[in-house]
Amino acid sequence: MIDHEERRLDGNAIGGLLREIFAMEMTAAVGTCAACGAVNVVGRVHVYIHAPGTVVRCPDCEAVLMRVVRGKGRYWIDMTGVRSLEFAAG
Numbered sequence: 001m002i003d004h005e006e007r008r009l010d011g012n013a014i015g016g017l018l019r020e021i022f023a024m025e026m027t028a029a030v031g032t033c034a035a036c037g038a039v040n041v042v043g044r045v046h047v048y049i050h051a052p053g054t055v056v057r058c059p060d061c062e063a064v065l066m067r068v069v070r071g072k073g074r075y076w077i078d079m080t081g082v083r084s085l086e087f088a089a090g
């Protein structure tokens with residue numbers, strides 16, 4: 001199903017991007033996959049940086065958790081695949 005294994009990075013690859021968006025460290029944030037219910041820290045998710053944006057997949061079922069596109073001074077974030085996101089208050 002996934003043929004981009006060689007391009008796969010871990011969640012630390014989106015640490016900087018998420019810090020820009022949420023204005024806090026997010027690699028220790030915990031997300032729940034809407035597809036399979038797996039709970040993983042952001043640092044453990046699978047990240048694919050290609051196409052027009054960044055795709056984050058569940059390490060348990062490979063469903064898309066999050067898609068982030070950045071351009072023209074704006075961010076577009078699709079978090080349909082994340083049932084919940086929990087992180088420490090700043």
Ligand SMILES: [Zn+2]
Nearest residue numbers: 033036058061
């Ligand atoms: Zn999943």
